[in-house]
Amino acid sequence: MSHWINIRGNLYDLSIPRVMGIINVTPDSFYEGSRYSDVDDLMRAVEKMVSEGADIIDIGAFSSRPGAALVSESEEKNRLTRALEVIRKHFPKIILSVDTCRASIAEWVVLQYGVDIINDISGGRADEKMYATIARLQVPYIIMHMRGTPADMQQYANYRNVTQEVIYELSECLYHARYAGINDIIIDPGFGFAKTLEQNYELLANLETFRVMGLPLLIGISRKSMVYKLLNIQPEQALNGTTAAHMVALMKGAAILRVHDVWAAKEAIKIFEAIRNAKSLNQR
Template sequence: MENSITKLINVKGQLMDLSYPQVMGILNVTPDSFYAGSRKQTETEIAERTLQIVSEGGSIIDVGAYSSRPNAEHISAEEEMSRLRHGLEIVFRECPDAIVSVDTFRADVARMCVEEYGAAIINDIAAGNMDENMFATVARLGVPYIMMHMQGTPQNMQQAPHYDNVLKEVLYYFSEKVQKLRDLGAKDIIIDPGFGFGKTLEHNYELLDKMEEFQIFELPVLVGVSRKSMIYRLLGGGPEDALNGTSVVNTIALMKGADILRVHDVRAASEAVKIVAAMKKLTPVSL
């Protein structure tokens, strides 16, 4: 299904065209993210990862300091801010013009990253559910806001996820959230179905199969399936074995309307985008 709407978001005063899918590279400044290969803590590791994302075709660098893997340790806002200050200083030193999104559910952390470091996008796994001030904060900051669907919290989301109708419930969830954000004056809203967050294997693949339904919002859609358990539990092995499966799922997602791929393996995702774009005759819009 080709995008029938030109999807442009305002990123630091420049328009980013999402009708040609973009790749977001993951940079975890954490000691405990689920995929060991994504953990970057030293100055050298962070600098090398920043340059790798850009060189392999990533247009957005997603910096996270709070691990959202199942059963993750809960860290304080102060610890999260400390990790992000360390990481963002290095990212912007290496790539001053980088488009950086910050993966946080805390409004104070979001504000600090935007106001003090020039982060361009806020990526919230909790869609405001873990901080009641988040919606008002992103509306006031005027930055693009990625909100993800999650049932529960990272600490309990995979204990017993249940839905009567997963697609219907996730769509309803977003319809309420989008309206609340628009009432506050928020613009440039991006939705993320939340693969792997409070969902069984079956729930994940049902959402993937029905991904076209998210076009009803006429908003950009981000998909983050990179090396997740929905892939390796189906195919065998662990996160380190899930690159090929990730590329397959990313390609399916692109075919079904994904506008941003959030990934560990930027080159592989960029190649998937190029192939699907060639097939659909998509070209970046000149502005």
């Protein structure tokens, strides 16, 4: 399925899967390898991701791991300021996404730093002003599925049919976003957010069902507990499992992979594209 989003007035093709590199300017994200508090480390990390072929860089200033408390708005802003100033100065052309649930932060990063995409793990539920703000800014908006907040979400992982209920709840957010006037929307099933390990794999197994929503699909599986707990390893050892899960997601329609390891994701996409192209040749 072909998908396009508007980036800086240009149509951006998502029919070829894209890679979003993760940069966390936090002291407490679950994977230590994605935390960058020093400017030099941050620069090296972004430079490495760009050189490896990252299409988008996603910057987060608060941890969303299970049990994490939300940081204050001023702290989120302080963390983002340093990162965005450095990245925009040295990589002015890279597509930037900011991970935030606050409408005020979304407006500030778009107007002040030309951020291209807002990635909202609450899907607009955390801030009643978010939909109207994004509609006014006219930037692409990532709606992720989550129940509750990172601090309490795991107590809401009770579903009769996780795939159907996630699609239904995302559809509710989508309705309000469209009603507000948001044009470019990407959906994220929210792996690891208010889901058990088994529910995460049920979602992955049924990922093609999300095509019914007719929107590009972002997948955030990289080094998450659904990988390392299943394999009884640590996040630092979870690259092989992540790549295996990424290939399944690609085969089932993922348009964007949100990852810690850009080179590995790009290689997975290259193999996926070879398989898809070979299949197309056989169908002629």
